Every structure is written in structure tokens, then in C-alpha cells.
Amino acid sequence: MPDLLIELFSEEIPARMQTRAAEDLKKRMTDALVEAGLTYAGAASFSTPRRLVLTVGGLLAASPAQREERKGPRFDAPEKAIEGFLRGAGVTREALIERDTPKGAVFFAVIDKPGRPAAEIVAEALEQVIRDFPWPKSMRWGSGSLRWVRPLHSILCILTDEAGAEVVPLNIDGIPSGNTTRGHRFMAPDAFSVSSFEDYEAKLKRAHVTLSAQERADQIKSDAENLAFAAGLEVVEDAALLAEVAGLVEKPVVLMGDIGADFLTLPPEVLQTSMREHQKFFSVRNAKTGRIEKFITVANRETADNGATILAGNQKVLAARLSDAKFFWENDLRVAKADINAWVQSLENVTFHNKLGSQAERISRIAALARELAPVTGADAEAADQAARLAKADLSSEMVYEFPELQGLMGRYYIESAGLPEDVAAVAQDHYSPLGPSDTVPTAPLSVTVALADKLDTLAGFWAIDEKPTGSKDPFALRRAALGVIRLVLENGLALSLGEAIARANSGADVADLTGFFHDRLKVYLRDQGIRHDIIDACIAMPGNDDLALLARRAQALSDVLKTEDGENLLQGFKRANNILSQAEAKDGVEYSFGADRKLARDPAEVALFDALDAAEARIAPALKAQDFAEAMAAMAALRGPVDGFFDAVMINDENDIVRRNRLNLLSQIRQTCTRVADLTKIEG
Amino acid sequence: MIDSAPRSFQEIILRLQAYWASKGCAVLQPYDMEVGAGTFHPATTLRALGSNPWAAAYVQPSRRPTDGRYGENPNRLQHYYQYQVLIKPSPPDLQDLYLGSLRAIGIDMDLHDIRFVEDDWESPTLGAWGLGWEVWCDGMEVSQFTYFQQVGGHDCAPVSGELTYGLERLAMYVLGVEHVMDMPYNDPGAPIPLSYGDVFRQTEEEYARWNFDVANTEVLLDHFVEAEAECKAILDQDDTDPKTGKRIVMAHPAYDQCIKASHIFNLLDARGVISVTERQAYIGRVRALAKQCADAFVRTGAGGYEA
Structure with missing residues (x-):
């Protein structure tokens, strides 16, 4: 049982693509091997900045031989037909056997497919995998036509068994396979040969390359934590940065350096962002003060001076970066303190969208809408207006121009520095939220108001200019904005009429269409909370469906009751009643909605149903008035027994037409009562 | 070393x-x-x-x-x-x-x-x-x-x-x-x-x-249009030079005009007279020139053209 080792050695692979590429190599290669009949015991793949590696253990030495029988013409078929069959099957006359079938004697061709050696299959599969590799972006180089993520330099491909290792021969666009690789670019650049995966991994280690990305990440993390701990500090966790940095080095060497004292007054978020985005540094924090005091950088080599030169260089680059940031921060603070409104005014020259005007116009619309929404959210209208006007002021600041990801947060700092109340300042940071399904939803009334106004303005605006999301295309993130509105409304329990809000946001928007879009997003949201789409449809069919919180409560109550036995049986009873009634109404051409007459009831079960309906109605009406859907549904569920009893005891189609019609009117009453909370006809099953 | x-x-x-x-x-x-x-x-x-x-x-x-x-x-x-x-x-x-x-x-x-x-x-x-x-x-x-x-x-x-x-x-x-x-x-x-x-x-x-405050934007705007027109005019010429009878595709002189247009655009940008929407349009105009120059160059000897 041989083991397979493949290494694709190239120029530096972008860090963000490495993990996925290693997975793709493993999946595509093992799929191709299995497809060709080569099963295996186990496989693992690895990546470094310069290599993709696959090891497959316990591979079959050859694919199993196969014998296939193919049915041919009848024994007595004309010679021409038989010859044609032989040609098609690729066999000679001797390979034919004759067999009795219900249709008489028939020829069968016996085709023997010999097994193929593993090397042959591996070579074919690997060439195919390399040529079709799903890189997010690939390129050509030199005079060749092969595409790879960056120039591919060598292919190591060996099969190892007890007898030793053998190179799997292949040649792709002039790159032959072999059994050699190279170590670290600077610390061990010479080529060496390997005989197995274990040998490969060990020799790489000696050549200053840690093969496993996980191992590199773990080492970086623990070395960084140790360095920080020794200085009485802690590393700010950043999993994405850790993964990226582990993909930038083959030999991680962790170094800790000082942030110049001049820069310690910068907001910690600014330090962290500047260091992460520009330098890929980790931030090191003083746990007591929350201040960021040092940085950690990860070099790709050891040096004779223990990294002193490298650290000094990094420190210098950081100082240049941070002096820019400090310049922005101090300038911005000066402007904000002098007149923060100047920033808002300068947004007149910044286009939001050419059909929706400038950012300043957009802000005015949001402020006006925030004022309108204030009564619903319980915010002060004047404060909402002011907070909305300032919430995007920081878009004019130099810091946000340099670091767009700090928008909002910088606004908060600057608005506070201008002497405005804290809750107004908080709006700048909070009003972008929630940005996704897991982002936290603001709860402070001012923040909720402006967050809603911002999103509704965007949605209504893009609806008005007919720029709706289509299929997978949603360039303005309108689905996310709608989900944001839904979460703001539901999680804050707001009684908001969406229809009115949309009309106020932009009179050009098609209210019904946009409301429908919200309903679609609500279905997705509630489905994730375990509420079926047909239940939501049944609730959307009711009046007042643009009050999303009401709609969601309705759906929750219906969903809960349908999970009970009474609820499920009532639904069956309702459907039965509704079917009989609908058929009768269609047949008779009338609507049985006059109300049934209790005096015409003959059967005790019929009387019981009259009583039960009256009792239910007496509970449902006040419950609905109080929007207590759970109580209303409970009252309906109590009908289950009487409805079942009625159907068991009574024939609807009585010979007496008056009795029949009265019973149909009674069914109609069941229908009316049961559809008070939701349109149960839309429920499936 | x-x-x-x-x-x-x-x-x-x-x-x-x-x-x-x-x-x-x-x-x-x-x-x-x-x-x-x-x-x-x-x-x-x-x-x-x-x-x-x-x-x-x-x-x-x-x-x-x-x-x-x-x-x-x-x-x-x-x-x-x-x-x-x-x-x-x-x-x-x-x-x-x-x-x-x-x-x-x-x-x-x-x-x-x-x-x-x-x-x-x-x-x-x-x-x-x-x-x-x-x-x-x-x-x-x-x-x-x-x-x-x-x-x-x-x-x-x-x-x-x-x-x-x-x-x-x-x-x-x-x-x-x-x-x-x-x-x-x-x-x-x-x-x-x-x-x-x-x-x-x-x-x-x-x-x-000069870049920020003095450069005459109207003159620059005119220069942009002129460079653009000249580039196109050069490329519109017949491949054969009527005077020498030789095939002379003027890719480089045309490309000079493209360079000129590009630099004028940078100057206008520095003067802050180009709005965000116009910006894309200007870039598109320079790109169109660059493309035409590239088309012309591949029809020259240095561009690998063989008669």
C-alpha cells in the first residue's frame, strides 16, 4: 500500500487563499483517485506561503481489474450486425459468449479492463487538478500558458512503499515532477530530496519551514502571549489577523516593540486599526488602563542580531504611519471643536448616489424621518433630529478618509469633543447597526430612531429609483438594511407602521412592493427562529401586516399552538369544515355567512358546538383587542373537542335543506372564528 | 557585489x-x-x-x-x-x-x-x-x-x-x-x-x-479635450505614409497625447474641479485612448507585427 506525497512549490501564494487551496487540492485529488478506482486510507493537506502539500496514505498500488459484460445482438443476427457490435465493444470474436435469454440466444461481449498502476492514475489526476484548479484569481507568466496563482516552480510527486520512493513521472507545461524541494527562502534555500511525507516534514523543519499553518498560528499565538505576559500586558485577540500572518511566514519569529510615547494618546481603536491594516501588527494592551502600549510583529526569519534590525525597521515604519494618524486626529479634533457642522456642510459636495443626491441631502432626509419616527421609538424629536444630522459628520474627517472602517466610532469621539451629549454622540457609532444577523441591535431610543431612519431612507430611496436587489446582486446591501430594520423593530418591540414610514421616507417608493420585500426578509429571519414559511404567509394575509412586531407575535402564537395536539387537530377540523363549506358554496353559488340559527340544531353535538363557538368568541374578541394572540389561539384550540364531536355525530348534508343550510352556516362560523388570528387556509399539511 | x-x-x-x-x-x-x-x-x-x-x-x-x-x-x-x-x-x-x-x-x-x-x-x-x-x-x-x-x-x-x-x-x-x-x-x-x-x-x-491654487482649470480642460482629439486624429491616419509610401503606424505620437490627457486629468483632480461622478467618466476617456494606442502599437514592428 503506497503513500502519495505531492508538493506544488510556487512563488508567494496570497495568505487569504492558502487554506482553501489546500482543501481544494485534497478534495479534487482524492476524488479523482477514487473515481479512477484508487481507494486510500487517509489524506491530509497543508499550505505555506510557497507550497501546497497533499499526503495520501494507504493508497492502492493499482486500480482493481474489472470485467464488464455487454449485451450484443441475437445469436442468429446477420454477420454485419455482429461485426458492428465487436467493433463497438472493442473485442474480438473469441471474447463473445452465448447466453440464453427469454428472447432467445444472445451474444455477450466480455470486456476485461486490466487494473492500472497508481503512478499512472496519480499523474493523470494531478495534471487535471493543476490545470483546473479553482483559484479565485490566477495568472500566466513567462511564455507559458499554464495558469496558477503565481508562477509554479516545481512539482514534487512521489509514491512511497516498503521498497522505497519513486517519482511519479509527469510534466506540465515544461515543469517536470521530481522528489526535491527547497527550504526557507533565505535561511535554507538549497534543494534537497525527500523519500516520504515524514521525511519531507522533518527535513522542512530542519530547513526552517513549519509545514502546518495551524502549528505556525499556534506558535505565533503562544509566543506573542508569552512576550506580552512578561511585560505585564496582554495581546488583543484577532483571529483573522492571526490566520493571515500565519500565511505570510514559513518560519514565524515573534517580536515585540514599543509604540512611541507620542502616539499613546491616540484612541486605542485608531492604533489598533492602523497597526493591523497597514502593518499586520497585533496590538498589545495594558489590561488595567485599556490602553495599547506595544505591538507585536511576526518576522519570517531568525537573524544573528535576534531581530534587532527588523524590529527597529518596523518601529520606524510604524512611527511614520502613526504620525499621519496623529496628524489626522489632532486636525480633526480642532475642526470638530471649532464647528462640527462644517463637516456636514462639506458633505454637500459628496455624492451619495447620482439619482439620490449628495450625502448632505441624504442626511437632511434622515433627520426629517428621525423626527417623524421619534414618537414611535420614544425618543425626543429634537434630539433625534440633531443626532441624525451629526451621525455621518465624520465622513468628512481625515481619519475616516484614511480608515473608512472607523466611521461612526470616530464620529462618536468627535461629537463628544464638540461638547454634545453622550447619547447624541453614541448615535454616530450605533446608527450603522445592526450590520448583520449576529451584530448587536441598538436599544437606546435615539440610536434606534436614527438607525431606523437611515435604513428606511436607503431602502425607500433605492426603491424610488428602481435599484432593487436582483438574484445574487445587491450592490447597495439592501437586504442587510431590511434585516436591520426588522431586527430593530422586533427586538425593541416597536409598533411601527412600515407603510407610513416608507411613504414618509420617499414618496416615490412603491409602498406595497417594498413592504413585500420586508415580508420576504421577515420570512427568512423567522424561519431561522424556527417558524415555518406557511405560518408567516398565513399571518401576512391578515390586515395590519406592515406592523412587523405585530406580525411576528401573531406568527409566534400560531406556530406555538400548531405544535400542540389540540392545535394540530383543530387545524384538521378547520380544514375539513372549510373544504365542505367551500365545495358547497361553489356548488350552490352562494356564500353561507348569514350566521347559523341555534334553534335549528338537532343533535347534542351540534348544540355543544354552538355553545363552544360562543364561548370562544367571548374570549377571542377581548384577546385580539389586547393583541394577545396566544390567548386568542388558546381559545380557538379549545374548539377542537366540540368541532371533532360535531363532525363525528352530524351529517352536514341533511335531507332537510333548511337543516343542511343551517349546518353550512355553522361551518362558516367555524371558519370565521378560526381565521381571526391568521388565514389558516394557507397552512400546509 | x-x-x-x-x-x-x-x-x-x-x-x-x-x-x-x-x-x-x-x-x-x-x-x-x-x-x-x-x-x-x-x-x-x-x-x-x-x-x-x-x-x-x-x-x-x-x-x-x-x-x-x-x-x-x-x-x-x-x-x-x-x-x-x-x-x-x-x-x-x-x-x-x-x-x-x-x-x-x-x-x-x-x-x-x-x-x-x-x-x-x-x-x-x-x-x-x-x-x-x-x-x-x-x-x-x-x-x-x-x-x-x-x-x-x-x-x-x-x-x-x-x-x-x-x-x-x-x-x-x-x-x-x-x-x-x-x-x-x-x-x-x-x-x-x-x-x-x-x-x-x-x-x-x-x-x-501652482497645482492646488493657480493652475488655470479652464485652460487645462481645453488641453484635455485637445489632447484627446489629437490622439484620435493621429490614429485615424492611414497606415501608409503618403510622402514616403512606407507603412508607418504612429502609435507613439498618439500615446504621447494619451499621457498628456492623463496628466492633465491628474492636475484637474488636484484642483478639485472634478466631481466623483465625472471622475469615472474622465478615467474612462483616458482608458479609451490607451486602448486605441495599444491597438495601434500591436500593428507596428515593435509590437510584433509582420507584414
Whole structure:
């Protein structure tokens, strides 16, 4: 049982693509091997900045031989037909056997497919995998036509068994396979040969390359934590940065350096962002003060001076970066303190969208809408207006121009520095939220108001200019904005009429269409909370469906009751009643909605149903008035027994037409009562 | 191999020239027009097209009007130098050749941390893109390294390897200088030692004032339209020159007009008279010119055309 080792050695692979590429190599290669009949015991793949590696253990030495029988013409078929069959099957006359079938004697061709050696299959599969590799972006180089993520330099491909290792021969666009690789670019650049995966991994280690990305990440993390701990500090966790940095080095060497004292007054978020985005540094924090005091950088080599030169260089680059940031921060603070409104005014020259005007116009619309929404959210209208006007002021600041990801947060700092109340300042940071399904939803009334106004303005605006999301295309993130509105409304329990809000946001928007879009997003949201789409449809069919919180409560109550036995049986009873009634109404051409007459009831079960309906109605009406859907549904569920009893005891189609019609009117009453909370006809099953 | 550390800005340039000459590049001179980057030199933009092999290295003065800071900022200049290398087809050892050039200017690979960090290059004005890296030395970007995939809308075949060094920044790092104006331009021991500031501080001031506040935008707008029209007019000419009877496709004169339009656009941008929406339209107009010039170049001998 041989083991397979493949290494694709190239120029530096972008860090963000490495993990996925290693997975793709493993999946595509093992799929191709299995497809060709080569099963295996186990496989693992690895990546470094310069290599993709696959090891497959316990591979079959050859694919199993196969014998296939193919049915041919009848024994007595004309010679021409038989010859044609032989040609098609690729066999000679001797390979034919004759067999009795219900249709008489028939020829069968016996085709023997010999097994193929593993090397042959591996070579074919690997060439195919390399040529079709799903890189997010690939390129050509030199005079060749092969595409790879960056120039591919060598292919190591060996099969190892007890007898030793053998190179799997292949040649792709002039790159032959072999059994050699190279170590670290600077610390061990010479080529060496390997005989197995274990040998490969060990020799790489000696050549200053840690093969496993996980191992590199773990080492970086623990070395960084140790360095920080020794200085009485802690590393700010950043999993994405850790993964990226582990993909930038083959030999991680962790170094800790000082942030110049001049820069310690910068907001910690600014330090962290500047260091992460520009330098890929980790931030090191003083746990007591929350201040960021040092940085950690990860070099790709050891040096004779223990990294002193490298650290000094990094420190210098950081100082240049941070002096820019400090310049922005101090300038911005000066402007904000002098007149923060100047920033808002300068947004007149910044286009939001050419059909929706400038950012300043957009802000005015949001402020006006925030004022309108204030009564619903319980915010002060004047404060909402002011907070909305300032919430995007920081878009004019130099810091946000340099670091767009700090928008909002910088606004908060600057608005506070201008002497405005804290809750107004908080709006700048909070009003972008929630940005996704897991982002936290603001709860402070001012923040909720402006967050809603911002999103509704965007949605209504893009609806008005007919720029709706289509299929997978949603360039303005309108689905996310709608989900944001839904979460703001539901999680804050707001009684908001969406229809009115949309009309106020932009009179050009098609209210019904946009409301429908919200309903679609609500279905997705509630489905994730375990509420079926047909239940939501049944609730959307009711009046007042643009009050999303009401709609969601309705759906929750219906969903809960349908999970009970009474609820499920009532639904069956309702459907039965509704079917009989609908058929009768269609047949008779009338609507049985006059109300049934209790005096015409003959059967005790019929009387019981009259009583039960009256009792239910007496509970449902006040419950609905109080929007207590759970109580209303409970009252309906109590009908289950009487409805079942009625159907068991009574024939609807009585010979007496008056009795029949009265019973149909009674069914109609069941229908009316049961559809008070939701349109149960839309429920499936 | 030169082991000593360089002592001046010009020594770094001279070492790069000597190094790339020794590796077989034709050492060209700067293009005699205002450009935003070394890539605009026809020795890169046009020569990256077609099938003819090519190897050139040169210094290119580059102008970025919006980056002017009156000579006060330690790193930002509206006029600076790029060192540019273009080799077609890209040789398999281009990374090693590049690292050799860093050694040549005194960067000791045993003490420094050199990294190739993903950075794909795209020039919307040239209709060009490629894949490659920023090269980091101890966390500082010292070069751009790109394998050209497309220029002027044409697939590059063979592919050129392009190296671009930002000379001031690289030299400041190698020489250990904090402010660009303090950098020795010639040897500090020369009878008349000159700093970068002695050479350029005044011009940085003058151009910053002109770029930001004085340049006549109406004249510039006219120049843009004229350059655009002239480029098209040149390309509209018949391939055969009526005077000599020879086939002369005027790709380079047309491309000069494209360069001109591009620089005028940069100036207008610095003057703040181009809105966000107009910006895209201007870039599109320059790109259209670049494409037509590329179309013309591949119909010339240097572009691989064979009658």
C-alpha cells in the first residue's frame, strides 16, 4: 500500500487563499483517485506561503481489474450486425459468449479492463487538478500558458512503499515532477530530496519551514502571549489577523516593540486599526488602563542580531504611519471643536448616489424621518433630529478618509469633543447597526430612531429609483438594511407602521412592493427562529401586516399552538369544515355567512358546538383587542373537542335543506372564528 | 557585489542602474513627458504588448499633484522618482534577480525580513492589470512586483515582469533618514554636498502652490479635450505614409497625447474641479485612448507585427 506525497512549490501564494487551496487540492485529488478506482486510507493537506502539500496514505498500488459484460445482438443476427457490435465493444470474436435469454440466444461481449498502476492514475489526476484548479484569481507568466496563482516552480510527486520512493513521472507545461524541494527562502534555500511525507516534514523543519499553518498560528499565538505576559500586558485577540500572518511566514519569529510615547494618546481603536491594516501588527494592551502600549510583529526569519534590525525597521515604519494618524486626529479634533457642522456642510459636495443626491441631502432626509419616527421609538424629536444630522459628520474627517472602517466610532469621539451629549454622540457609532444577523441591535431610543431612519431612507430611496436587489446582486446591501430594520423593530418591540414610514421616507417608493420585500426578509429571519414559511404567509394575509412586531407575535402564537395536539387537530377540523363549506358554496353559488340559527340544531353535538363557538368568541374578541394572540389561539384550540364531536355525530348534508343550510352556516362560523388570528387556509399539511 | 553601504540618493540610483545593466537590461533614460508613474513610460506600457522580447530599466520622474505638501511632509512629494524594470518574458528567477538588486543597494538579507505580500495591480486609466505583491522590508513597502496580464485591454503574451521601486522611500530607509529633504543627494563628503531639500524643496513649494491654487482649470480642460482629439486624429491616419509610401503606424505620437490627457486629468483632480461622478467618466476617456494606442502599437514592428 503506497503513500502519495505531492508538493506544488510556487512563488508567494496570497495568505487569504492558502487554506482553501489546500482543501481544494485534497478534495479534487482524492476524488479523482477514487473515481479512477484508487481507494486510500487517509489524506491530509497543508499550505505555506510557497507550497501546497497533499499526503495520501494507504493508497492502492493499482486500480482493481474489472470485467464488464455487454449485451450484443441475437445469436442468429446477420454477420454485419455482429461485426458492428465487436467493433463497438472493442473485442474480438473469441471474447463473445452465448447466453440464453427469454428472447432467445444472445451474444455477450466480455470486456476485461486490466487494473492500472497508481503512478499512472496519480499523474493523470494531478495534471487535471493543476490545470483546473479553482483559484479565485490566477495568472500566466513567462511564455507559458499554464495558469496558477503565481508562477509554479516545481512539482514534487512521489509514491512511497516498503521498497522505497519513486517519482511519479509527469510534466506540465515544461515543469517536470521530481522528489526535491527547497527550504526557507533565505535561511535554507538549497534543494534537497525527500523519500516520504515524514521525511519531507522533518527535513522542512530542519530547513526552517513549519509545514502546518495551524502549528505556525499556534506558535505565533503562544509566543506573542508569552512576550506580552512578561511585560505585564496582554495581546488583543484577532483571529483573522492571526490566520493571515500565519500565511505570510514559513518560519514565524515573534517580536515585540514599543509604540512611541507620542502616539499613546491616540484612541486605542485608531492604533489598533492602523497597526493591523497597514502593518499586520497585533496590538498589545495594558489590561488595567485599556490602553495599547506595544505591538507585536511576526518576522519570517531568525537573524544573528535576534531581530534587532527588523524590529527597529518596523518601529520606524510604524512611527511614520502613526504620525499621519496623529496628524489626522489632532486636525480633526480642532475642526470638530471649532464647528462640527462644517463637516456636514462639506458633505454637500459628496455624492451619495447620482439619482439620490449628495450625502448632505441624504442626511437632511434622515433627520426629517428621525423626527417623524421619534414618537414611535420614544425618543425626543429634537434630539433625534440633531443626532441624525451629526451621525455621518465624520465622513468628512481625515481619519475616516484614511480608515473608512472607523466611521461612526470616530464620529462618536468627535461629537463628544464638540461638547454634545453622550447619547447624541453614541448615535454616530450605533446608527450603522445592526450590520448583520449576529451584530448587536441598538436599544437606546435615539440610536434606534436614527438607525431606523437611515435604513428606511436607503431602502425607500433605492426603491424610488428602481435599484432593487436582483438574484445574487445587491450592490447597495439592501437586504442587510431590511434585516436591520426588522431586527430593530422586533427586538425593541416597536409598533411601527412600515407603510407610513416608507411613504414618509420617499414618496416615490412603491409602498406595497417594498413592504413585500420586508415580508420576504421577515420570512427568512423567522424561519431561522424556527417558524415555518406557511405560518408567516398565513399571518401576512391578515390586515395590519406592515406592523412587523405585530406580525411576528401573531406568527409566534400560531406556530406555538400548531405544535400542540389540540392545535394540530383543530387545524384538521378547520380544514375539513372549510373544504365542505367551500365545495358547497361553489356548488350552490352562494356564500353561507348569514350566521347559523341555534334553534335549528338537532343533535347534542351540534348544540355543544354552538355553545363552544360562543364561548370562544367571548374570549377571542377581548384577546385580539389586547393583541394577545396566544390567548386568542388558546381559545380557538379549545374548539377542537366540540368541532371533532360535531363532525363525528352530524351529517352536514341533511335531507332537510333548511337543516343542511343551517349546518353550512355553522361551518362558516367555524371558519370565521378560526381565521381571526391568521388565514389558516394557507397552512400546509 | 558591493559590500559597503551607499552614502547618497544618487549612489542608490547608480547601483540599481549598474545592477540591472549587469543583468542584461537596456538602461533607458526617463521619458520626456509628465507622467504619474514609471509604468506610463512607453518602454513599459507599449513594450509589454506583443510578442517581442524586451528588457529595460530606467529612472522615471513621476508627478502626483495631489500628493504635494509644500516640501514639509517627511514622505510626501508631488514630484518623485520611480525606478522601473520591465522584462518580457518574465524570467523564472525574477524574484531572485529582484532580491539581488536589494543586496546591491546595501540591504543585508541576513539581517532584514523580506516578504512578498499579495497586492494586485490595476491601472484603470491604462486598462491594465496584473498579479503580484508589494515587497516588504521590515514591514515597509519597498517595491511593487507585478506580472502583467493585460495592458490597454490586450492580453499580455508573453507575460512581462514589472518591478517598481519608490526611490525616495527606499533610499530614506537604506540611508536611515527621517525626512526626505534631509537625505544626502550627492556624497556627503563631496566638495559641495547637496541634500534632497537643496535640490527639490523650492520646487515642491512652487508646484504645490501652482497645482492646488493657480493652475488655470479652464485652460487645462481645453488641453484635455485637445489632447484627446489629437490622439484620435493621429490614429485615424492611414497606415501608409503618403510622402514616403512606407507603412508607418504612429502609435507613439498618439500615446504621447494619451499621457498628456492623463496628466492633465491628474492636475484637474488636484484642483478639485472634478466631481466623483465625472471622475469615472474622465478615467474612462483616458482608458479609451490607451486602448486605441495599444491597438495601434500591436500593428507596428515593435509590437510584433509582420507584414
